[in-house]
Amino acid sequence: MNSLLRVALFLGLLGLVFAGASLAGAAIDPDVDRETADDHSSGGEMDAHATAGQPTVKGLAQAEDGLRLVIDDRRQATESGRIAFRIVDDVGATVRDFDVEHDRRMHLIVVRRDLSGFQHLHPRQTADGGWEVPLRLAAAGSYRLFADFSSGGEPHTLGIDLNVDGPFEARELPEPATTALTESGYEVRLAETPDEVRFTVFKDGTRVRDIEPYLGARGHLVALREGDLAFLHVHPESDASEGSDIRFAVEYPSKGTYRLFLQFKVDGRVHTAAFTREDGHGD
Numbered sequence: 001m002n003s004l005l006r007v008a009l010f011l012g013l014l015g016l017v018f019a020g021a022s023l024a025g026a027a028i029d030p031d032v033d034r035e036t037a038d039d040h041s042s043g044g045e046m047d048a049h050a051t052a053g054q055p056t057v058k059g060l061a062q063a064e065d066g067l068r069l070v071i072d073d074r075r076q077a078t079e080s081g082r083i084a085f086r087i088v089d090d091v092g093a094t095v096r097d098f099d100v101e102h103d104r105r106m107h108l109i110v111v112r113r114d115l116s117g118f119q120h121l122h123p124r125q126t127a128d129g130g131w132e133v134p135l136r137l138a139a140a141g142s143y144r145l146f147a148d149f150s151s152g153g154e155p156h157t158l159g160i161d162l163n164v165d166g167p168f169e170a171r172e173l174p175e176p177a178t179t180a181l182t183e184s185g186y187e188v189r190l191a192e193t194p195d196e197v198r199f200t201v202f203k204d205g206t207r208v209r210d211i212e213p214y215l216g217a218r219g220h221l222v223a224l225r226e227g228d229l230a231f232l233h234v235h236p237e238s239d240a241s242e243g244s245d246i247r248f249a250v251e252y253p254s255k256g257t258y259r260l261f262l263q264f265k266v267d268g269r270v271h272t273a274a275f276t277r278e279d280g281h282g283d
């Protein structure tokens with residue numbers, strides 16, 4: 001036997017050993033594969049279940065579902081005290097048709113990214129389909145603007161940032177509390193169940209019962225998640241038989257810290273009460 005043949009035989013044997021090993025492996029692997037596949041599928045089901053059970057959030061994107069929020073002139077927005085913006089479709093054409101939602105066709109929510117300086121505005125539609133409204137941004141910083149509207153029967157909340165130059169000092173988020181005072185001196189108390197947030201209004205220690213309709217409900221609530229300013233789905237409870245309570249269905253999409261901005265109307269004026277809530281019922 002020459003050395004070349006010996007090498008060839010050795011390689012051949014080596015090949016047989018490997019083939020045998022992989023055959024043995026193949027005989028065992030199907031079980032392993034099946035187990036792995038089972039794991040994956042059950043994991044997938046769990047994920048799908050969790051996703052289906054999770055309330056979705058809005059307002060994290062500037063463009064969604066073929067619609068995009070565009071600020072016409074950023075400099076004008078920060079310097080002239082007036083903002084003009086529009087919703088454009090995927091070919092850049094200005095969307096003109098909006099549905100009435102909460103009594104209006106367009107709601108503009110403005111808040112600095114540290115969750116201070118909340119504003120809720122109702123812009124006027126211009127002849128070209130855009131929107132404009134006076135906007136005063138008193139302090140420097142990065143602001144989040146939410147255009148909340150419905151078009152073609154589909155509700156949308158698009159978010160965009162707007163920066164105001166100048167020295168900026170972030171405001172620390174107030175501690176979680178179940179009582180808040182409006183600038184106008186109304187005290188609002190919050191009570192919460194897993195499905196519902198309930199607000200009761202007091203003035204000088206007396207319960208205020210004559211709350212006027214505001215935006216087609218007993219109040220308006222905006223709930224934002226600290227950290228990414230995710231905009232929560234909130235539904236006013238239509239049942240007004242409770243008299244002075246203002247109720248909403250709120251589902252927290254995750255654990256975390258949230259800022260709730262309640263607006264209600266008394267004596268023809270809109271009042272805002274803000275609450276910090278920690279660790280929603282997300283699980």
Ligand SMILES: [Cu+2]
Nearest residue numbers: 104107108121
């Ligand atoms: Cu509004």
